[in-house]
Amino acid sequence: MKTYRKLAASLLLLTAALPVAASAHPPIAAEAAAANFEQDRADILAMAGNYRVSFNMQESTRWDPDYEVLEPKRSGGNEVVRVIEDTGRKIVLQHMLVITGDDDKSMIIKHWRQDWEYEPAKLLVYSDRNAWTWEDVPERMRTGRWSQTVYQVDDSPRYAGWGQFETQGGVRRWRSNWTWRPLARRDAVRAPVYDRYLSINRHQPSPDGWVHWQDNTKMGTKDGKLVPIVQEYVLNTYIKYDQYDVKAADDYWAATKDYWAAVRAEWDRxxxxxxxxxxxxKADTGTVISGRLLEMADEVQEKSLTTAKAISEAKTLIEMNTRKL
Structure with a gap:
């Protein structure tokens, strides 16, 4: 607990030293917020669809002179994004990867989820290794703003931030505040000298789809203090495309949506x-229960496990493997 408090204090000191003014805009007038609300919603909902996605990751500037910068990495695939909840002030988008094997059969990998909430009072944010805690959104920064909370493949939290839609240079985008986030598996499996990211995220609609741009400062602990190790830029581009087995993703979701709704509700509880x-x-899987939660969804779809039994086991796994903060 002393170690945790010391690290938390370091986080606060580091955050205070960051150029917060660069990410925090003046409060939005209620009239302007109301005028932009429907356009904001339209831009979020427009992220749903069928896509060919490319992931482009590049470390650039090293802040630690002893660090060796990685070569750029590119990957991609076919991804389906569906609106699974829309209450007006909250929109939930579920991502699913569609992979076609050598036998032309499609495999679905439940991917990340993004929840958008209008004028939230608090967020569940990444606070330390293996821990996510509640953080208040400054009251004067709530009007007209949206939060984005990103969840891992098993619906456990990953990171959250708040920000606003704005137009600059003719491009409309949502831009987050400074956001802490845990290592992605692509980095975690290498046991790097850094152990978290400090990031700004941007989501921008385009004529061909949308882009997710990340500015990540990879942070590591040295002599008990968090220090920057290297800068990374990530550009994920979603291009409208449906020349693959989109139906396989929709079939997977139809078969498992009740199970996953219960899993989401249990994490929330x-x-x-x-x-x-x-x-x-774990570096290679995410949470220690991620593998089993995903496996049960496959069993539900295959009808080798009932939804009710899967939900019961999932609730037990989540309850027994989480701790009080």
């Missing part, structure tokens, strides 16, 4: 009851 989410993670 635990976060409220325990003051956040504290759960151990």
């Amino acid at each position: 635990v976060a409220r009851a325990k003051g956040g989410i504290a759960i151990n993670e």
